[in-house]
Amino acid sequence: MSNSLEGISSRSLPIGDLDLYFLEAKPRSSAGNAPLVLLLHGYPELAYTWRKVMVPLANAGYHVVAPDQRGYGRTTVRGPNGVQARPIQYEDDLRPFRFLNLVKDIVALVYALGYTSVAMIVGHDAGSRVAGFCALVRPDLFKSYVCSSAPFTGAPFLPFNIDHSPSASHPHDITLLAPQIDDALSALSPPRKHYVTYHTKPEANQDIHHPLQGLHAYLRSYFHMKSADWEGNKVAHPLPARTAEALAIMPEYYIMPLSATMPEVVAKEAPSADVVSSVSSRWLPDSDLAYYVSEFSRTGFQGGLNWYRVIRSPEFNEELTVFAGKKIEVPSMYLSGKQDWGVYQNPGAIDKMRMDVCARMDDEDFVLVDGAGHWVQQERPEEVTQHLLRFLQKTNAKR
Secondary structure, X not given: OOOOXXXXXXXXXXXXXXXXXXXXXXXXXXXXXXXXXXXXXOOOOOHHHHHHHHHHHHHOOOEEEEEOOOOOOOOEEEEOOEEOOOOOOOOOOOHXXXXXXXXXXXXXXXXXXXXXXXXXXEEEOHHHHHHHHHHHHOOOOEOOEEEEOOOOOOOOOOOOOOOOOOOOOOOOOOOOOOOHHHHHHHOOOOOEEEHHHHXXXXXXXXXXXXXXXXXXXXXXXXXXXXXXXXXXXXXXOOOOOOOHHHHOOOOOOOEEEOOOOHHHHHHOOOOOHHHHHHOHHHOOOHHHHHHHHHHHHHHOOHHHHHHHHHHOOHHHHHHHHHHOXXXXXXXXXXXXXXXXXXXXXXXXXXXXXXXXXXXXXXXXXXXXXXXXXXXXXXXXXXXXXXXXXXXXXXXXXHO
């Protein structure tokens, strides 16, 4: 691993069709297997995003593992003639990115490591959905769940009680934003589009992989614009309704100008050299950013973008309806940055998560960390570590 970090090692294991790459940190001394903690990254991130919390968790007695998930980084697909080196293309088969298959990757990793239980699984951003389904469908294996940034809203719904009320209205499915929102956003003045819609387009990977400003400048601007350092995030708040007009309150990295690319959006808010040196460097110095740039330069972004395509493809979510109405039975925590619009980008999601999905989420375990935006585990790693250790101690005591 380049940018090697003290106390963290890296390796790969054959997991199904993958050579799955992961970072790990272990306690200095442990009799037998230490309790396992899994950390799942989001977009556009890697296992490396957890670098600041892994060793402190290991020092507290846990075996901490953070994989590059399917489509990311140094995790590669093994073809019939060995490792598939070719970067993922838009035209490739999308089925391996179904969320149940992403869950299978994680379950297989747990077993490959020789464990039959996981003390805590943590998912950030898109990783929160994978971790959420892990906890939903295998509570015997995943003993506690932490959702970070993107609230987990459970499985898609199935119409209920139509036998007695065939004309009754049914709650809309908020696991996805309905495609109709695209038409409503494009009808605004000025016309807009949802970032997930943009991420599903064939041109998105080319735009992001080869931005005019260069990949280093693009990623610097993207990480900055979604952090607490950017002024537009200091007013993050719940949206008044689930409408195009309400969604358009959010920054342009969520609700984009209709004709803009993501590099064009973030270029308008590129941080000055002074901001980079005095503010952003506190949590993402150029030496750390260089790792992301190196990895995504090599792989492109299509693997991560495929997750969004699956989310927006009903045919790939149909199998999830077998879990309709099922709650997460294990203790759960929500942990996000207070200056993260991701908390609110899906109106109604927080309430659904707290009231309908996570049956064992105490009020003290709904945590918004002040001074952190979307990258909470990078911007405020000490606070994140403290909350994770408190939650682990609490859930272990209740078992």
